[in-house]
Amino acid sequence: MSSRTPNISGLYAITPDCADTADLLRRVRMALEGGASVLQYRNKIAEPMLRLEQVTALRQLTREFGIPLIINDDVQLAAQIDADGVHLGATDGSLNAARAMLGKHKIIGISCYNQLLLARDAVQGGADYVAFGAFFSSRVKPEASVADVALLRQARAELPVSLVAIGGITAQNGLPLVQAGADALAVISALFDAEDIAASARDFSSLFNPYFSVTQD
Numbered sequence: 001m002s003s004r005t006p007n008i009s010g011l012y013a014i015t016p017d018c019a020d021t022a023d024l025l026r027r028v029r030m031a032l033e034g035g036a037s038v039l040q041y042r043n044k045i046a047e048p049m050l051r052l053e054q055v056t057a058l059r060q061l062t063r064e065f066g067i068p069l070i071i072n073d074d075v076q077l078a079a080q081i082d083a084d085g086v087h088l089g090a091t092d093g094s095l096n097a098a099r100a101m102l103g104k105h106k107i108i109g110i111s112c113y114n115q116l117l118l119a120r121d122a123v124q125g126g127a128d129y130v131a132f133g134a135f136f137s138s139r140v141k142p143e144a145s146v147a148d149v150a151l152l153r154q155a156r157a158e159l160p161v162s163l164v165a166i167g168g169i170t171a172q173n174g175l176p177l178v179q180a181g182a183d184a185l186a187v188i189s190a191l192f193d194a195e196d197i198a199a200s201a202r203d204f205s206s207l208f209n210p211y212f213s214v215t216q217d
Helices: 021-033 048-065 075-080 095-102 116-124 149-158 175-180 197-206
Strands: 010-014 038-041 069-072 085-088 107-113 129-132 162-166 184-187
Touching: 010 021, 010 197, 021 038, 021 048, 021 197, 038 048, 048 069, 048 075, 069 075, 075 085, 075 095, 085 095, 095 107, 107 116, 116 129, 116 149, 129 149, 149 162, 149 175
Parallel strands: 010 038, 010 184, 038 069, 069 085, 085 107, 107 129, 129 162, 162 184
Antiparallel strands: none
16 A cells, blocks of 8 residues: 555445535535544536535545545546545546646545456556445446455455445344455445444444454465
8 A cells, every 4th residue: 555645444334416615515515423434535426616526525524534535536626625546437538647647645546346456557557446346236326346355355365555335234144244354444335324324334344343344365
C-alpha cells in the first residue's frame, strides 16, 4: 500500500440516488455516526448543479467526521471540490489522466469487477485500491458480473493495496468477504435503505472488529 494516501478500510458507504440534498445529508450523517469510514458520492440521476450542491455539502460533512470523500466517475468534480479521491469504472477514463488532474496525494480506486488481471494492471498503474464484485445479487446493478470469494483470496495474496468488495453485501453475508481479505465493504442499499441507518452502519463496522477475524491458510 502506498504511504501517500489514507488506508481504505471498514464500511465504505456509497450514497444512494437522492434528489433531496437535506435528506441525503441526514442519511449520510447517520451512516457516519454509525461508523462508516469512507464515503463515495454516487448519483446517477442528478443534474450537474445538484451534484455540485450535494458534493459540496458532503465535503463539509466528511471533513467534520475526518473520513475520505471519494467521487464516483467524475474526476473534474473531484478536483473542483478538493475531494480526497475518485473511483473509476471501465468507461470512466484512464487512471493516468485522473492522476495527472488530481495529483499524487489523492486516492484513486478502480473497479475490477471479477477480473484479477484488471486489478494487477491497476495496481501497476498506481491505483490506491481496487474493487471487486458483484459478490451477491444487487438491486443497484442487477446485471453486474459475478465475483467469488476465491478471487478475493488470490488478490489478497498478490496485491499490496486495499481490496474493496461490492455488490449486494449485507451485514449478514459480509463476514466471509472480510475473512477472505476484503479491507472494505462497499454498501448502498443495505445501509441507506435500513430503518435505522446508524445501527446498520454499526453492524457492518462490527465485521471488522478483531474479534471476528479469522486467519486464512
